[in-house]
Amino acid sequence: MIDIKKLRDEFETTAAALARRGVALATLEKARDLDARRRSLVGETENLKAQRNAASKAIGKIAKEGGDIASAKEEMRKVGDRIAEIDRELAAVEHDLRETLLMIPNIPAPEIPTGMDSSANVVVRKVGEWKDPDFKILDHMAIGEKLGIFDFPRGVKLTGTGFPIILGQGAKLQRALIQYMLDVHCQTQGYTEMLPPFVVNSDSMTGTGQLPKFAEDLYHCQIDDFWLIPTAEVPVTNYFRDDMLQAKDLPIKLTAYTPCFRREAGSAGKMTRGMLRVHQFDKVEMVNFVHPDTSFQQLEILVKEAEAVLTGLGLHFRVLQLCSGDMGFSAAKCYDLELWAPGEQQWLEVSSCSCFTDYQARRLNCRFKDSDGKTKLVHTLNGSGVALPRLMVALLEQHQNADGSVTIPEVLRPYMNGQEKLLPKA
RNA sequence: GGAAGGUUGGCGGAGUGGUUGAACGCGGCGGUCUUGAAAACCGUUGACUCGAAAGGGUCCGGGGGUUCGAAUCCCUCACCUUCCGCCA
Numbered sequence: 001m002i003d004i005k006k007l008r009d010e011f012e013t014t015a016a017a018l019a020r021r022g023v024a025l026a027t028l029e030k031a032r033d034l035d036a037r038r039r040s041l042v043g044e045t046e047n048l049k050a051q052r053n054a055a056s057k058a059i060g061k062i063a064k065e066g067g068d069i070a071s072a073k074e075e076m077r078k079v080g081d082r083i084a085e086i087d088r089e090l091a092a093v094e095h096d097l098r099e100t101l102l103m104i105p106n107i108p109a110p111e112i113p114t115g116m117d118s119s120a121n122v123v124v125r126k127v128g129e130w131k132d133p134d135f136k137i138l139d140h141m142a143i144g145e146k147l148g149i150f151d152f153p154r155g156v157k158l159t160g161t162g163f164p165i166i167l168g169q170g171a172k173l174q175r176a177l178i179q180y181m182l183d184v185h186c187q188t189q190g191y192t193e194m195l196p197p198f199v200v201n202s203d204s205m206t207g208t209g210q211l212p213k214f215a216e217d218l219y220h221c222q223i224d225d226f227w228l229i230p231t232a233e234v235p236v237t238n239y240f241r242d243d244m245l246q247a248k249d250l251p252i253k254l255t256a257y258t259p260c261f262r263r264e265a266g267s268a269g270k271m272t273r274g275m276l277r278v279h280q281f282d283k284v285e286m287v288n289f290v291h292p293d294t295s296f297q298q299l300e301i302l303v304k305e306a307e308a309v310l311t312g313l314g315l316h317f318r319v320l321q322l323c324s325g326d327m328g329f330s331a332a333k334c335y336d337l338e339l340w341a342p343g344e345q346q347w348l349e350v351s352s353c354s355c356f357t358d359y360q361a362r363r364l365n366c367r368f369k370d371s372d373g374k375t376k377l378v379h380t381l382n383g384s385g386v387a388l389p390r391l392m393v394a395l396l397e398q399h400q401n402a403d404g405s406v407t408i409p410e411v412l413r414p415y416m417n418g419q420e421k422l423l424p425k426a
Numbered sequence: 427g428g429a430a431g432g433u434u435g436g437c438g439g440a441g442u443g444g445u446u447g448a449a450c451g452c453g454g455c456g457g458u459c460u461u462g463a464a465a466a467c468c469g470u471u472g473a474c475u476c477g478a479a480a481g482g483g484u485c486c487g488g489g490g491g492u493u494c495g496a497a498u499c500c501c502u503c504a505c506c507u508u509c510c511g512c513c514a
Contacts, residue, residue: 042476046483053483056495060444069494076494244436244473246454367473369436373455375473 115323139343196235353383
């Protein structure tokens with residue numbers, strides 16, 4: 001949620017900044033007007049309450065002295081009725097205002113490029129290198145077939161399309177990758193591991209911004225009003241919802257492995273081949289709670305932390321800075337990491353690292369006591385570190401050999417009983 | 427699932443209808459002392475919100491109710507603890 005004071009005091013500049021993300025002026029004007037109405041009602045009801053409080057105090061005194069309080073009580077009852085009336089209207093206005101504010105995305109950082117879609121994103125750097133080998137490159141589906149590590153048809157039988165089954169040495173590789181990534185984050189980057197619930201309530205989904213706007217992308221358990229998490233960001237970030245942190249504890253860096261569940265309602269037919277876009281996948285996520293003065297610096301660090309995973313695996317990738325229109329709803333600034341998939345001949349997004357400034361924290365009501373004694377909102381960041389299916393795709397395709405085997409990166413071998421290659425089935 | 431008790435500020439913990447926004451302790455902040463630190467002592471210290479300010483309002487797990495007036499009484503929901511039942 002953006003700061004309503006920004007709309008109050010700096011309407012023009014805020015509107016201009018949000019226009020870069022395609023926010024309609026009318027929405028902002030509605031919020032501004034509701035805010036004005038709200039403040040006027042607050043003034044009215046508070047005056048009456050002050051009056052009532054004073055009168056009640058006096059009534060108490062008179063009653064103690066045995067005086068007559070009947071008429072005063074009657075008068076205050078009327079005041080009470082009026083207060084209730086105003087408060088009802090106030091509650092309605094506040095509800096509308098909140099709903100409106102929840103539909104407004106974060107204000108983009110000034111330095112990010114303007115654009116409505118991915119075509120305006122900027123390649124910041126490429127890391128590692130890729131040279132096509134002198135044998136015919138296979139895509140991950142063909143490699144998976146040779147290795148016998150995927151079963152898509154039976155995934156459809158069990159659940160439906162988009163729920164692949166990973167088998168044997170593939171499953172083992174997946175498990176090794178998860179453990180490797182968590183160890184990188186926890187042992188060398190100062191993270192604390194968390195194993196959170198994979199199902200959360202509506203308050204949590206609202207805290208991180210999935211609700212109310214993106215309900216159709218989520219799986220919902222109606223009976224309990226629970227939601228399957230689309231990313232570990234949801235439970236991990238909500239860990240500190242309605243919390244008061246201390247300045248000396250910041251930054252707090254948490255990482256979690258979880259499965260992620262996404263309906264991908266708007267993406268039917270797009271890039272649905274194999275493992276490229278699925279409804280359930282595994283991911284390791286990093287979440288930072290930081291001091292507001294350091295958040296954009298921390299974002300640069302966070303990107304490097306995600307990159308370290310890919311570099312360690314010897315993979316070629318690029319770093320994109322997203323333009324205003326391509327960023328997630330809550331982000332002020334965002335980098336994507338994309339792995340090269342030679343078999344697909346395309347770049348695959350495996351990580352998105354975002355700085356949310358105070359946008360999430362305001363929704364979450366996550367504050368901290370600064371060293372100057374003031375209470376402030378923390379800034380939150382998160383980044384994938386990283387998503388597994390596409391990592392698996394790129395790894396298979398980049399590390400494939402002429403004989404159909406796939407070389408296992410050295411850093412993973414300790415997690416795979418020393419195994420050096422994935423071997424084709426006999 | 428059944429029964430009983432509980433939920434108060436950053437933390438612990440008083441408080442059962444009228445100067446209680448809340449005693450007391452811890453922690454935090456400022457100071458005295460000290461070469462420095464610790465200890466001790468003194469002072470200070472809730473959040474949110476309206477207001478230019480003065481000042482006002484709201485908040486004692488969530489929601490609703492009674493009352494002129496509720497942390498205090500009633501209803502309801504959630505959570506925690508203990509006991510019983512069931513179960514991986």
